[in-house]
Amino acid sequence: MKVSRLVSIIMVLIDKKKISAKELSDMFEVSTRTIYRDIEAISMSGIPVHSTSGIGGGFQIMDNFKIDKNTFSESDITTILIGISNIPNIMKNKEFPSTLAKINNFIPKDKIESAQIKTDQMHVDFDHWMGVRNLDHQLNIIKYAIQNNNVISFEYINHKGEKTKRQVEPYQIIFKSSQWYFHGYCYERSDFRLFKLTRLSNLKLIETAFIPKDYKKILLDTTNIVTKLQVDIKLRIHVSIMERLLDYCEPASFIPDSNDYYIVNFPFIENDYYYGIILSFGGQCECLEPLHIRSELKRKIESLSQMYKV
Structure with missing residues (x-):
């Protein structure tokens, strides 16, 4: 049972005269x-x-x-404040300042400074360090469509580079692994699909409203699936790219191998995305085994070399 949800439900009950279990379950995405x-x-x-x-x-x-x-402890309020303080600006509605003020009002005067210090100890920044597209316009359209049950239309480029026209009932906006997505029912595929916002173009709101379907949230924790697909490959890497490999490998898995080099087992899936990761390490990384992956990397490097051959 989440304390943050309990406090949020209390806030809703204070604001509204009456609300049904179904409305609350939809609001907090849990069962009745x-x-x-x-x-x-x-x-x-x-x-x-x-x-x-x-x-x-x-x-x-x-x-x-x-x-x-005194109904809520300092820890209860701090948990809520940390959560809502890190909501991305694009997701905040016009009632957000009022909601924040109401929550702050529950903090006893002698605990305000302490609660603020604890809240500031964690910060989540949804912006990239540099050079990415601003998706606020798309997010605003999709958010409005979800709240008002409007169909949206757009052109979509899939992972193969194929462009198709889509009409979709949007149900949920998702932020995962530094990327924005939305989940919705696609008329062209007659099923629910996950769409990455950077692949959208010509996004438009269709005024016609749709009747919401029974919606089951998409499975976002793919750890078990990925683990079954992954194999360990042995890499020899230069110390200069060690910090990049730490995004994928535990520090204890790096074994020294002569001056400035390490041997490390890298979790790998045999697809273009993972081959691209290995190739992005350039000449500072050599795949030692298995042989068939080493051979495929060699083939890709030779093909790339031919492309730039003068």
């Missing part, structure tokens, strides 16, 4: 059963939540109830 457990936990904490069944029913905090500032 989880919402009922959360409401029970909130009630047990001393906050009187009244529920009504049937059409127009839902949950509401009883009239005239005032939440004491």
Whole structure:
């Protein structure tokens, strides 16, 4: 049970006269059963939540109830503040400053400075260091379409470089591995698909609204799948690129091999993306084994050499 979700539900109940379990489950992307457990936990904490069944029913905090500032611990509030302080600006709506002010209002005056220090100890920056496209315009269109159930149209370039026209019902914006995506139902494929924003062009909002389908969130934790596909390849690398290899390999896996060189087992999947990673290390990296991957790297290098041959 997440404390951050419980506090957020309380904030919603304070703001709204009444809200249903279905609305809360959609809002927090959990099951209605989880919402009922959360409401029970909130009630047990001393906050009187009244529920009504049937059409127009839902949950509401009883009239005239005032939440004491001591209801939440400093740790509870700090957890919430860290979370919402690191929401990317493009995802914040016009109510965000008001929401932040309400949460800050729960901090006792003698704990404000301490809570702020703890909040500032973690910072998430969604911007790249340099030279990438600004996707705010696309994100704003997709966010509006999700909130208003509007279909969007665009041209899409897949991983093979093929361009197709798509019409999609968008359901979720996703930020993963420093990239923006959205998940939606594609009319051309008659199924849900994941789209990378940098591959979109001519993005347009279609005024026609759609009736939301039963939506199951996409599986984003692919650790088990990737682990099954990966094989270890043995590389001999120069110390100058060691810091780049540390993005993929544990420090303890680097074995010294003469002056300024190391032997390291690199987790590798046999596809163009991973071959590109190895080739990006240039002359500071040699694949020792297995032989068939070494041979394929040699073939790619020879092909590249022919392309630039004068």
